[in-house]
Amino acid sequence: xxxxxxxxxxxxxxxxxxxxxxxxxxxxxxxxxxxxxxxxxxxxxxxxxxxxxxxxxxxxxxxxxxxxxxxxxxxxxxxxxxxxxxxxxxxxxxxxxxxxxxxxxxxxxxxxxxxxxxxxxxxxxxxxxxxxxxxxxxxxxxxxxxxxxxxxxxxxxxxxxxxxxxxxxxxxxxxxxxxxxxxxxxxxxxxxxxxxxxxxxxxxxxxxxxxxxxxxxxxxxxxxxxxxxxxxxxxxxxxxxxxxxxxxxxxxxxxxxxxxxxxxxxxxxxxxxxxxxxxxxxxxxxxxxxxxxxxxxxxxxxxxxxxxxxxxxxxxxxxxxxxxxxxxxxxxxxxxxxxxxxxxxxxxxxxxxxxxxxxxxxxxxxxxxxxxxxxxxxxxxxxxxxxxxxxxxxxxxxxxxxxxxxxxxxxxxxxxxxxxxxxxxxxxxxxxxxxxxxxxxxxxxxxxxxxxxxxxxxxxxxxxxxxxxxxxxxxxxxxxxxxxxxxxxxxxxxxxxxxxxxxxxxxxxxxxxxxxxxxxxxxxxxxxxxxxxxxxxxxxxxxxxxxxxxxxxxxxxxxxxxxxxxxxxxxxxxxxxx
Amino acid sequence: xxxxxxxxxxxxxxxxxxxxxxxxxxxxxxxxxxxxxxxxxxxxxxxxxxxxxxxxxxxxxxxxxxxxxxxxxxxxxxxxxxxxxxxxxxxxxxxxxxxxxxxxxxxxxxxxxxxxxxxxxxxxxxxxxxxxxxxxxxxxxxxxxxxxxxxxxxxxxxxxxxxxxxxxxxxxxxxxxxxxxxxxxxxxxxxxxxxxxxxxxxxxxxxxxxxxxxxxxxxxxxxxxxxxxxxxxxxxxxxxxxxxxxxxxxxxxxxxxxxxxxxxxxxxxxxxxxxx
Numbered sequence: 001x002x003x004x005x006x007x008x009x010x011x012x013x014x015x016x017x018x019x020x021x022x023x024x025x026x027x028x029x030x031x032x033x034x035x036x037x038x039x040x041x042x043x044x045x046x047x048x049x050x051x052x053x054x055x056x057x058x059x060x061x062x063x064x065x066x067x068x069x070x071x072x073x074x075x076x077x078x079x080x081x082x083x084x085x086x087x088x089x090x091x092x093x094x095x096x097x098x099x100x101x102x103x104x105x106x107x108x109x110x111x112x113x114x115x116x117x118x119x120x121x122x123x124x125x126x127x128x129x130x131x132x133x134x135x136x137x138x139x140x141x142x143x144x145x146x147x148x149x150x151x152x153x154x155x156x157x158x159x160x161x162x163x164x165x166x167x168x169x170x171x172x173x174x175x176x177x178x179x180x181x182x183x184x185x186x187x188x189x190x191x192x193x194x195x196x197x198x199x200x201x202x203x204x205x206x207x208x209x210x211x212x213x214x215x216x217x218x219x220x221x222x223x224x225x226x227x228x229x230x231x232x233x234x235x236x237x238x239x240x241x242x243x244x245x246x247x248x249x250x251x252x253x254x255x256x257x258x259x260x261x262x263x264x265x266x267x268x269x270x271x272x273x274x275x276x277x278x279x280x281x282x283x284x285x286x287x288x289x290x291x292x293x294x295x296x297x298x299x300x301x302x303x304x305x306x307x308x309x310x311x312x313x314x315x316x317x318x319x320x321x322x323x324x325x326x327x328x329x330x331x332x333x334x335x336x337x338x339x340x341x342x343x344x345x346x347x348x349x350x351x352x353x354x355x356x357x358x359x360x361x362x363x364x365x366x367x368x369x370x371x372x373x374x375x376x377x378x379x380x381x382x383x384x385x386x387x388x389x390x391x392x393x394x395x396x397x398x399x400x401x402x403x404x405x406x407x408x409x410x411x412x413x414x415x416x417x418x419x420x421x422x423x424x425x426x427x428x429x430x431x432x433x434x435x436x437x438x439x440x441x442x443x444x445x446x447x448x449x450x451x452x453x454x455x456x457x458x459x460x461x462x463x464x465x466x467x468x469x470x471x472x473x474x475x476x477x478x479x480x481x482x483x484x485x486x487x488x489x490x491x492x493x494x495x496x497x498x499x500x501x502x503x504x505x506x507x508x509x510x511x512x513x514x515x516x517x518x519x520x521x522x523x524x525x526x527x528x529x530x531x532x533x534x535x536x537x538x539x540x541x542x543x544x545x546x547x548x549x550x551x552x553x554x555x556x557x558x559x560x561x562x563x564x565x566x567x568x569x570x571x572x573x574x575x576x577x578x
Numbered sequence: 579x580x581x582x583x584x585x586x587x588x589x590x591x592x593x594x595x596x597x598x599x600x601x602x603x604x605x606x607x608x609x610x611x612x613x614x615x616x617x618x619x620x621x622x623x624x625x626x627x628x629x630x631x632x633x634x635x636x637x638x639x640x641x642x643x644x645x646x647x648x649x650x651x652x653x654x655x656x657x658x659x660x661x662x663x664x665x666x667x668x669x670x671x672x673x674x675x676x677x678x679x680x681x682x683x684x685x686x687x688x689x690x691x692x693x694x695x696x697x698x699x700x701x702x703x704x705x706x707x708x709x710x711x712x713x714x715x716x717x718x719x720x721x722x723x724x725x726x727x728x729x730x731x732x733x734x735x736x737x738x739x740x741x742x743x744x745x746x747x748x749x750x751x752x753x754x755x756x757x758x759x760x761x762x763x764x765x766x767x768x769x770x771x772x773x774x775x776x777x778x779x780x781x782x783x784x785x786x787x788x789x790x791x792x793x794x795x796x797x798x799x800x801x802x803x804x805x806x807x808x809x810x811x812x813x814x815x816x817x818x819x820x821x822x823x824x825x826x827x828x829x830x831x832x833x834x835x836x837x838x839x840x841x842x843x844x845x846x847x848x849x850x851x852x853x854x
Contacts, residue, residue, distance in 0.1 A: 261583065279585035281593065305582050306590060309764060358672075398672075437600040438673045471673045478600035478673075 620644020746821020
C-alpha cells in the first residue's frame with residue numbers, strides 16, 4: 001500500500017527590514033501519527049507596526065504545530081485545527097489587550113499576525129487561513145490562489161489587515177479542503193514575496209531546482225532583487241505519493257494476515273485459548289489468558305471467515321480496537337494495549353464476566369422500573385463518553401451490552417462506530433446500514449447520516465424492550481423505506497395491563513423513539529431526566545396545536561383555505577357582472 | 579479458506595431469515611417476482627432441451643443455471659424463505675413473529691406466481707406464434723407434463739396425494755441444501771457448484787417444486803392442456819407447497835439449527851479455571 005510522501009522546501013529572510021517578523025514551520029511525523037494526523041505546514045506574518053509581531057508569529061506557528069498533534073485522534077482535521085487556532089488566537093488577544101493597556105490602547109502595537117496553515121492528511125489538503133499571507137496551488141505554468149486576502153484597502157499606499165489573529169477574542173477562520181493528486185505543489189507565501197514575484201517565476205524556480213529548499217531560496221532572492229521592502233518567506237510542499245484512499249493507520253492493522261480459528265487449549269500469538277465464548281458470521285470470540293502476564297483473562301476477537309473478503313468490514317474491525325483504546329469509561333469495553341507485536345489480525349479486550357443484555361431480558365422478563373433505569377443510565381453514560389469525543393456508536397442493541405455479576409452494564413462492540421476524525425479520510429461505504437433492523441434509527445433506512453439522536457433512538461428502543469418485552473414498532477419501521485411510510489407507522493404504547501409500568505414513562509419513551517429525529521430528545525441527559533421525573537408536557541392529553549406540531553401542514557392548510565376563498569370571491573365578482 | 583464453519587453459516591441463515599421478515603413490501607415483491615420469472619425461464623429451457631434431445635438428464639444438467647442466476651442476484655424463492663424465515667422466530671429474534679413470517683411467505687408466493695405466470699405466457703406465445711398455430715413440439719411436451727402431473731396423481735386418489743407431497747418434500751430438501759451450500763461457500767465458483775448438485779438432482783428425479791410448477795402448469799393450460807385450473811391447484815400446487823414447506827424446514831432448517839446453533843450464550847457467569 002502506498003504511503004503519503006511529500007517534500008517540503010522553505011526559506012525565510014528579513015530582507016530590507018531590520019528584523020524578520022515572519023515565522024514558518026513544518027512537521028512530518030512518523031507512523032502511526034502520519035496516518036492519523038497528517039503533515040502540517042504553517043506560516044505566519046507578524047504585523048510590522050508592532051515590535052512583538054515576531055512573538056505573535058512564532059506563537060501562532062509553534063502553537064499550531066505542537067497543539068495540533070495533541071488533539072484527540074477522533075477529531076476531524078477541521079475541528080482539531082480550528083480549535084487549536086482559536087485557542088492560539090485567544091492567547092494572542094489576551095497578550096494584545098495586556099500590552100495595549102500599557103501602550104495607549106493601540107492595537108497596531110499588539111500581538112497580531114496572519115496565519116496560513118495546510119494539513120495534508122490521506123488524500124486531502126486542509127487549508128486554514130486568516131490574514132493576507134497566501135496559499136497557492138500550482139496549475140500548469142501558473143499558480144492558483146486558494147485563499148482570500150483579508151485586507152482593507154484605504155488608499156493605494158495604505159492597507160489594513162481586515163482579519164488577523166490577536167485582534168479580537170474570536171476569530172473567523174477560512175477553511176477549505178482540496179483533493180490532492182500525486183505531483184501537486186502547494187506554495188505558501190507572505191506578502192513580501194507574492195507582491196514582487198509573478199507566479200510564472202515561482203513555478204519556473206520549482207521546476208529548475210530539484211531541491212525545494214533551493215527553489216525557496218531562489219524565489220526569496222528574486223523578490224529581494226525586485227525591491228521587496230518586506231520580510232520574505234516562502235514554503236513549497238510537493239506531493240510525491242498518496243495513500244490509497246484509506247487512512248494509513250488502518251492499513252497497518254488490516255495488513256496483518258487473517259488468523260485460523262484456534263481450538264481451546266491451543267497457543268495463539270502468546271495467548272492460551274481457554275474456550276470459545278461466541279461465534280457468528282460476524283466474528284469469533286475466545287476467552288484466553290496471556291502466557292506472559294500471569295493468568296489475567298482477556299477476550300480475543302477474530303474476524304469471521306465469511307467477511308474476510310470484505311475490506312470495509314476489515315477496516316471497521318481494525319477501527320474497533322482503535323476506538324476502544326481511546327476510551328476510558330467504566331461503561332465501555334476497554335481494549336488491552338498490545339504487549340508485543342501481533343502476527344495476526346485480531347482484537348484483544350478485557351473480559352467482562354457476565355451475560356448479554358438480551359440474555360438478561362430473558363432471565364428478567366419483568367424487571368423493576370428502577371432496575372431498568374439503572375441499566376439505561378449506565379449505557380447512556382457509556383454513550384455520552386463516546387459522544388463527547390465526536391463518535392457515534394450506530395449499532396446499539398442488547399447483544400452489544402454486557403451486564404456483569406455486579407449489575408454493571410458495558411457497551412462491548414464498536415464495530416459500527418463512526419469517528420468524526422476518521423469518517424472524512426475513509427471512502428464512503430455506500431448505503432450499507434451497519435446497525436440492526438430492530439434498533440437502528442429510522443433515518444438510517446432512508447439513507448441519512450446518523451446523529452447523536454440516532455443513538456438515543458436505539459437506547460429508547462432498548463429501554464422499551466426491557467420494560468415490555470416488545471418493540472415499539474415491531475418489524476414495521478424497518479419495512480418502511482420512505483419518510484412518509486415511517487411517519488405512518490404507529491407507536492404501540494409501552495403500557496401493558498399485565499405489567500406495572502407508570503403511565504408517564506410512555507410519553508418519555510414515545511419521544512425517545514420518535515421517527516423524526518428533530519422531535520426526539522436532543523440530549524441523553526434530557527431523556528434520563530424524563531425517565532426519573534414525570535414530564536408534564538409529554539403527559540398532556542390535549543395534543544399540541546397544529547401550528548406547533550406541524551407548521552408546514554398548518555401553513556399549507558391556511559394557504560389552501562385562502563386560495564378557495566380567493567376563487568370564491570373571483571367567481572362572485574364575475575358573477576355580478578354577467 | 580473457501581467455506582464457512584457451521585457456527586458462521588447457521589447464524590448467517592438466521593440473520594438472512596430475520597432480514598427477510600424486516601424487508602419492505604416493495605423489495606419483497608420485486609425480488610420474488612424476478613426469482614419466479616428467472617426460474618421459469620430455466621424450466622422453459624430445460625423442457626426445450628429434453629424435447630430436442632429426448633434425454634431428461636441433459637435438461638436436468640442445465641436447469642440449475644436459473645437457480646444460480648437468481649441466487650447470485652439476491653432474489654427470493656418461496657422454497658428458500660420457507661426454510662430461513664421460521665429460524666428467526668425460533669431463535670427468538672426481537673420483532674420476529676409468525677405473523678411476520680406469514681406476511682413474507684404470502685408476498686413471496688404472490689411475487690413468484692406472478693413472475694412464473696408472466697414467463698408462462700411468453701412461452702405460450704413463443705410455442706404458438708402468438709396463438710396463431712398449434713403448439714410446436716415444446717408446447718406439446720409442456721401440455722403433456724401438465725396433464726401427467728395433475729390428473730396422473732388424481733388417478734390414485736389419496737395415494738397420489740401422498741406421492742405428490744413426498745415429492746414436494748424431497749424437492750425442497752434438495753433445493754434448500756443448495757441455498758445453504760451457497761451460503762457456506764465464500765466465492766462465486768464455490769456457490770455455483772454447491773447449488774448445482776442438489777438442483778440437478780431434484781429436477782432429474784421429477785421432484786415437485788412449487789415455483790417451477792407455477793410455470794409448467796399455467797403454460798400447459800395456455801397451450802391447451804386438458805385439465806382445469808382447479809385440478810392444478812388441488813392436484814399439484816397446494817400439496818407441493820405444503821411438501822416443500824415441510825421438507826425444507828424439517829430436513830434442512832431445523833436439523834442444522836438444532837445441531838449447530840447455540841440458542842444463547844451460557845447463563846451462568848463464566849469463571850476462568852485452571853488453564854490446561
